[in-house]
Amino acid sequence: MSPIRPSPTRKGGGPLTIATLILATWAIASAQGRAGGGGADMAAQGEKVYNQTCATGYCHGVKGASGGAPRLASRGFDAAYITQVVRAGIQGTGMPAFGTTLSRGDLTAVVAYVGSLNGIAPTAALIPDRGMPRRQLPPEAAKGRALFYEAIRGFARCSVCHQVDGTGIAVADPIGKVPENVAALRAIASPHVVNATAEGSTFPALVLSKGAITVKLYDLTTKPPVLRTFAAAEVKIGGASNWSHNSAMAAYNDGELESVLAFLKVAGGGEK
Amino acid sequence: MTKPRLLRSLVIFPLAMLPAAFAQDGATRNEWPSYGGTQLAWRYSALDQVNTTNVTKLAPAWIFQTGDPDNGLQSTPIVLDGVLYLVTARSQVFALDAASGKLIWNYKYAVPRTPGANTQNRGLAVGAGKVFLGTYDDYMVGLDQKTGREMWKVAVDDQRQCGCAITGAPLFVKDKVIVGSTGGDGAFRGYLTAFDAKTGHLAWRFYTVPAPGEKGNETWRGDSWKFGGGATWMTGSFDPALNLVYWGTGNAASDLYAGDRYTGKDADGVDLYTASVVALDADTGKIRWHYQEIPKDVWDYDSSYECVLIDREVRGVMRKLLVHINKSGYAFVLDRTDGKFVGTWPIVENHNWNTGVTEDGKFLGRVEPVEDKPTFICPGPDGGKSWNQTAYSPRTGFLYSPGLEMCTDLVAREQEPAEGRGFIGGTWTHRDPKDGPARSHLDAFDPVTGKKIWTYQYKYALLASILATAGDLVFSGDPEGYFFALDAKTGKKLWSYQTGAGHRGSSISYAIGGRQYIATPTGWGSIAGRAMAAVWPEAETFRGGSTLIVFALPEGAK
Numbered sequence: 001m002s003p004i005r006p007s008p009t010r011k012g013g014g015p016l017t018i019a020t021l022i023l024a025t026w027a028i029a030s031a032q033g034r035a036g037g038g039g040a041d042m043a044a045q046g047e048k049v050y051n052q053t054c055a056t057g058y059c060h061g062v063k064g065a066s067g068g069a070p071r072l073a074s075r076g077f078d079a080a081y082i083t084q085v086v087r088a089g090i091q092g093t094g095m096p097a098f099g100t101t102l103s104r105g106d107l108t109a110v111v112a113y114v115g116s117l118n119g120i121a122p123t124a125a126l127i128p129d130r131g132m133p134r135r136q137l138p139p140e141a142a143k144g145r146a147l148f149y150e151a152i153r154g155f156a157r158c159s160v161c162h163q164v165d166g167t168g169i170a171v172a173d174p175i176g177k178v179p180e181n182v183a184a185l186r187a188i189a190s191p192h193v194v195n196a197t198a199e200g201s202t203f204p205a206l207v208l209s210k211g212a213i214t215v216k217l218y219d220l221t222t223k224p225p226v227l228r229t230f231a232a233a234e235v236k237i238g239g240a241s242n243w244s245h246n247s248a249m250a251a252y253n254d255g256e257l258e259s260v261l262a263f264l265k266v267a268g269g270g271e272k
Numbered sequence: 273m274t275k276p277r278l279l280r281s282l283v284i285f286p287l288a289m290l291p292a293a294f295a296q297d298g299a300t301r302n303e304w305p306s307y308g309g310t311q312l313a314w315r316y317s318a319l320d321q322v323n324t325t326n327v328t329k330l331a332p333a334w335i336f337q338t339g340d341p342d343n344g345l346q347s348t349p350i351v352l353d354g355v356l357y358l359v360t361a362r363s364q365v366f367a368l369d370a371a372s373g374k375l376i377w378n379y380k381y382a383v384p385r386t387p388g389a390n391t392q393n394r395g396l397a398v399g400a401g402k403v404f405l406g407t408y409d410d411y412m413v414g415l416d417q418k419t420g421r422e423m424w425k426v427a428v429d430d431q432r433q434c435g436c437a438i439t440g441a442p443l444f445v446k447d448k449v450i451v452g453s454t455g456g457d458g459a460f461r462g463y464l465t466a467f468d469a470k471t472g473h474l475a476w477r478f479y480t481v482p483a484p485g486e487k488g489n490e491t492w493r494g495d496s497w498k499f500g501g502g503a504t505w506m507t508g509s510f511d512p513a514l515n516l517v518y519w520g521t522g523n524a525a526s527d528l529y530a531g532d533r534y535t536g537k538d539a540d541g542v543d544l545y546t547a548s549v550v551a552l553d554a555d556t557g558k559i560r561w562h563y564q565e566i567p568k569d570v571w572d573y574d575s576s577y578e579c580v581l582i583d584r585e586v587r588g589v590m591r592k593l594l595v596h597i598n599k600s601g602y603a604f605v606l607d608r609t610d611g612k613f614v615g616t617w618p619i620v621e622n623h624n625w626n627t628g629v630t631e632d633g634k635f636l637g638r639v640e641p642v643e644d645k646p647t648f649i650c651p652g653p654d655g656g657k658s659w660n661q662t663a664y665s666p667r668t669g670f671l672y673s674p675g676l677e678m679c680t681d682l683v684a685r686e687q688e689p690a691e692g693r694g695f696i697g698g699t700w701t702h703r704d705p706k707d708g709p710a711r712s713h714l715d716a717f718d719p720v721t722g723k724k725i726w727t728y729q730y731k732y733a734l735l736a737s738i739l740a741t742a743g744d745l746v747f748s749g750d751p752e753g754y755f756f757a758l759d760a761k762t763g764k765k766l767w768s769y770q771t772g773a774g775h776r777g778s779s780i781s782y783a784i785g786g787r788q789y790i791a792t793p794t795g796w797g798s799i800a801g802r803a804m805a806a807v808w809p810e811a812e813t814f815r816g817g818s819t820l821i822v823f824a825l826p827e828g829a830k
Contacts, residue, residue, distance in 0.1 A: 052687065056696040057653055057680070057806075058457055058799055065701070066806045068799030089387025092342070092362075094799075096388030101693070149433060151461065151691065152498060154477060159430065169427040199470070219424075219471065226472035227425040 046113025049106045053098070064117040069094060073117040082114045137266055144263030147256050155223040156251035158260060164267050171206070171218055171225045178264045182257045188245045193220065195238035198230050204243035223248070296583045296592075299666065299742070304351040304780040307395045307441035308661065311510040312581040315663040316740045317781035321788035323743030326825060327757045327767045333789060333824040334373035337817075340364045344797020345818040348395040348441060348737070348778040350403075351791075352417075356782075357398055360818055361391045361797060363407040367420055371784040373822065377420030381407060389431070390454060392798055394507070394659070394778070395441030397449055400469040404449045406438030412451055412465075414472055424472030428465055429453065435692030436460055440506045445517060445554050448475050452504025456522035457572070457696055459689035462502035462546075464519055466557055476557030480504060480521045480545050488544035496533035499689040501525030502546040506659055509579040511592075511608060516551045516560060518579040518594055518608065523547055526697025527572040527653065528641050529684040534568055542568040547575045549596050549604070551611060561611030565596070565604050565633075570640045570684065571625060572653035572696075573600040578661045579608075580671065584720050586614055595664075595671060595719045600625065601656025603673070604633070605720060617722020619657060619715070620675045622650035622705040641682035641698060652680030652700055658733075658800045661778060663740035664719065668760050671719035672738045672746050678710045678807060679703045702807045710807045714738065714748060716763060726763030732811065733804050737778035739790070747790060749775025751804070751814040755792050755821070773817035776801050791822040 054060050057067040064072030086107060089097035098107060137145060148158045149167060159168030162175060179185040196205035196217055206218040206225070215235050218225040220243055249257065298312030301319065309315045322330060336358070338345065343361040350357040356370040363381040368374065384391060389408050397404040402423060403415040410429040415422055428451065429436055436455030443450045450466045462480035467473065480502030482488035489497055501524045508519030524533060524546035533543050541548075545559070547566035552559055566573045575598040582593050586605075594608035601623035605614040613633040627637025641647045655676060662673040680700040687697045704710050712734040716725040736749040744760040755775065756768035774796025781790050795817035804811040 051699055052685070053694070055699045056457070056694060057700040057702075057803060058696070059694070061803075061806050062699050062701045066802065066812075068803045070802060071805060071812070091387055092384040092389060092391070094388060094390055101690075151434065152483065154463075154479075155474065159433070160427070167430060167432050169430060219473070221471075222473040224427050224474065228472065229422050229424070 042109055042112050043116050045106075046109035046111070046116070049102065049110040050113050053102070053110070064114065072114055075118055077114065077118045079111070079115055079120060082118075083111050086111050086114070138262070140259050140262040141266040142263075144259035144261065145267075147252065148260050148263055153251050158249075160224050161248070164264070169224070175264060178261060182254050182261065185257055185261060186246045186249075190243060190245050191240050193241045193243045195241045196235055197238065198228075198235040202238070204241035205237070207237060210237065296581075298581065298664070300781070302783045303353075304349065304782050305398070306350070307348050307397065307443065307507045308509065308578055309780070311443070311445070311512070313509045313578045313661070314580060314582070314666075314740075315661055315738060315778070316665050316742075318742045319781050319783055319788045320742040321783070322741065322745065322790065322825060324745060324759055324766060327743070327745055329825050330757075330767060330769070330790065330823045331826055332821055334822050336366070336368055336373045336820045336822075338364060338366060338819070341795060341816055341818040342797075343391050344774070344776050344801065344816050345793040345795035345820070346392055346394045346777050346798055347793050349780055349791055349793070349820065350396055350398045351780065351782040352398050354784055356791070357396050357403055358793075358820055359393050359396050359405060361393050361408075363393055363405060365396065365403065365405055365415065365420065367403070370782060370789070371787070379405070379415055379420045379422070381405070381413070384408060386432075390437035390439060392437070392439040394439060397442040397444040399444030399449070400447065402469060404442045404444065404451075404469070406440070406442050406451050406453075408437045408439070410434070410436060410438055410453065412438070412442070412449065412467055412472070414449070414469065426467060426472045426474075433692050434458075434460055435694075436503070440504075443507055443510065443517070444469065445510045448554070450508065450517060452506070452508075452519065454503050454505040456501035456503030456505070456525055456546075456574075457527055458693055459499035459525065459691050459695040460503065461498060461500055462504055462522060464504045464508075464552070464557070478550070478552055478557040478559065480550070482544065488541070491535060491537075491541050491544045493533050493535045499525060499691065499695060500533060500543060500546060501527070501695075504576065506576045506578060509581050509594075510554060511581055514592075514609060515554050516608070517554045518549060518551050518581070520575045520577050520579060520596060520598065521545055521548050521550060522576045523569045523572045523574040525695045526687050526689070527695075528570055528682060528700075529643070529686055529697030530568055530570050531686060538567060547573060547598070549575060549579060549594065549606060549611070551608070563604070563606050563611040563613065565598055565602075566600055571600070571649060571682065573598050574653075574655070577657070577659055580662060580664050580719070581608060582664055582719060584669075586720055593720070597657055597662065597673060599651060599653065599655030599657070601651045601675075603671075603717070603719070603722060615720065615722070617717070619673050619717070620651060620677055621707060622677050622679060623656065624648070624650045624679075641684040643684050643686065646681035646683050646701070648679060648703060649682050650679035650705055651676060652678055652682070652702065654678060654702075654800055654803055658735050660735050660776070661737040663738040663746065665740040665742075665760055667742055667744065668716070669718070670716040670725055670760070672714060672716055672740055672760075674712060674714050674734045674738065674748070676710075676712045676733055677705050677707075678733075679705045702803075714746070714758070714763075716746075716760070728758055728763045728765065732808055733800075735798070735801055735804075736775035736792075739779045739781060741781055747779050747792070749777075749779065749792055749794070751775065751796055751801070751811065753794070753815060755779070755794075755823075769823070771819075771821050772815065773819065774801070774814040787824055787827070789822050789824050791820055794819045794821055
């Protein structure tokens with residue numbers, strides 16, 4: 001789930017609520033459709049969304065004729081199934097969850113369109129598109145969010161070691177207390193980063209587990225950190241390393257770090 | 273696992289029979305050490321125990337079912353020191369006794385629990401005592417070659433953000449393992465990453481799309497470089513003498529609409545280094561040369577496929593060449609020392625996207641998709657060939673390539689990029705070519721001139737890789753489940769065997785204790801595999817699965 005498109009669950013509306021809502025609005029729309037007019041609009045809107053989102057040859061193909069993903073036309077799908085799959089995706093397959101990336105109106109329309117490919121009568125009036133309930137971040141925090149995950153920084157970005165809102169690699173523990181300011185952020189101590197010695201070299205390490213047989217640790221020599229597993233006898237865990245979090249942030253200047261902090265404060269210190 | 277027992281080789285080295293100029297050797301023998309056979313990507317075995325006269329006696333010696341049939345079996349097995357290493361679509365790794373199929377170890381990677389996973393895997397790399405696995409969720413993992421124990425694991429990217437996945441086999445080069453990724457049909461900036469084989473430490477990363485301040489960034493309009501595509505989703509090659517790693521780069525994104533990325537200037541390339549072959553210094557990842565095959569790619573012609581490294585005479589002069597096919601239906605012949613264009617030739621009959629090509633490789637009369645109106649274009653984004661790899665035999669001197677005669681109605685559409693989400697910029701619908709029904713073929717070509725020596729025609733799509741052997745055999749499999757052998761000189765079908773599931777993987781050959789084996793993955797799947805149902809409705813019945821079938825001559829029947 002991308003931080004740029006936060007889950008509606010954060011606003012309190014659970015996924016089930018959304019699914020129910022789509023079904024409900026569709027049912028209402030269908031009833032209105034039968035009462036007269038509007039169904040064609042809905043189908044047209046749905047086809048437009050479908051063509052932009054689902055119709056590429058790598059996915060379901062134009063008019064659901066199949067592409068790299070299965071055929072959708074004439075499959076005997078019912079409305080509840082289509083709604084469920086469009087909203088939540090299919091676990092373990094290439095089908096993503098669109099419940100958090102499409103607006104409610106688009107979602108309803110595309111479900112109606114796929115329904116029409118399965119012989120379910122096109123539905124009624126286009127549901128007004130009020131858009132997804134998006135969390136509006138203050139500008140500074142929005143900037144910080146972009147910086148936190150910024151792909152063009154490669155392995156120098158924060159999310160190479162930190163996971164917030166379900167995105168990023170959880171090398172470090174979830175961010176707990178967010179530092180007050182950049183000076184405090186730069187001064188963060190990391191006593192849990194220790195010197196490990198293995199295969200003839202000593203390196204900064206974050207120990208994950210220290211069993212009688214194996215030791216698992218993150219080797220912080222390079223970014224991205226490497227999760228390494230050693231036989232317990234092969235590795236020696238020493239005292240605190242001189243590795244510093246400040247050096248890991250070298251790609252960011254003070255102004256950028258201020259924005260990142262503004263984001264983390266709003267993000268509530270990350271998902272626990 | 274001892275080396276000496278493997279030295280009882282049955283191999284008659286064919287190189288001795290060739291002109292002295294063929295000093296370079298890309299053949300495999302008792303082992304199959306790398307994705308493309310050797311790092312030169314010939315997919316050619318110098319074993320000749322199985323040959324044109326006895327191939328009809330081939331029978332299964334052992335069969336291994338992975339138990340992980342999701343999305344078929346696309347893998348190329350690796351064989352080293354009598355052990356065969358195999359990976360499934362969902363990143364499950366097996367080490368098997370290559371003579372008996374007995375399980376030695378199994379590394380169980382966590383299967384995907386989230387929607388949107390790209391579960392495909394085309395193979396492993398093995399070297400420096402480790403087995404290297406790239407995963408569907410963008411990790412590189414180093415396993416102990418003897419025990420399968422995880423030694424290191426590192427996040428190459430975050431699948432939830434990049435929308436990318438590692439589906440191609442990594443390439444082991446000297447002391448490093450190099451790996452690419454998918455993502456170029458989404459809003460994504462491509463790269464190639466090298467890790468230290470021993471520790472997993474980052475060695476280098478090369479971005480296929482240069483950042484501002486780097487040469488080549490000026491070939492992108494505005495900020496379009498940030499999501500410019502250029503995915504490195506297949507496996508490259510390595511020339512040890514030149515210390516160069518060669519890799520094909522994918523299409524620019526959005527795939528079909530260039531309005532947001534095209535600067536209007538063509539002289540020095542468009543949207544570099546997409547739809548190109550790049551040559552990188554193996555130690556540093558620094559670019560030495562590039563050749564852009566499809567400047568301003570608006571067809572998803574994607575130059576990601578294998579780079580076949582051969583030394584051949586061109587107009588009387590011995591040259592170090594790189595032969596590379598992309599989706600456009602053309603093969604490109606380059607000088608691999610400097611990337612200079614040597615020639616190009618078509619691998620398919622239907623390639624209407626241009627009206628001709630100049631002596632220096634410029635395509636004329638390009639037919640480009642337009643907005644909101646279908647344009648009939650051949651080949652389509654499935655390609656004149658899919659990723660399934662060619663084979664090169666130094667005995668016949670031919671390159672054996674699959675070819676797809678398929679066309680599409682392409683529609684371009686302007687699209688706003690959203691990171692990690694689809695960024696195709698249009699749609700396509702499959703169409704039959706003008707000269708008949710959609711079909712495929714396996715052909716033998718002179719790799720320099722493109723002269724077609726023979727053709728083997730097939731009514732559906734051939735989507736399995738090719739294997740050539742010194743027994744003058746060419747092996748491949750079809751989606752109906754037949755694994756077959758052709759005469760490498762004539763293309764005549766000599767043998768076939770119904771394996772019970774469609775073929776989308778890559779067969780190999782190796783020998784243990786003086787017995788030659790031919791191993792083929794079976795199990796239909798993959799994105800292109802599923803897309804065939806839009807062309808042939810019966811393709812929905814092609815059988816999936818995930819089984820390795822290993823053939824040999826009955827013992828004592830040589």
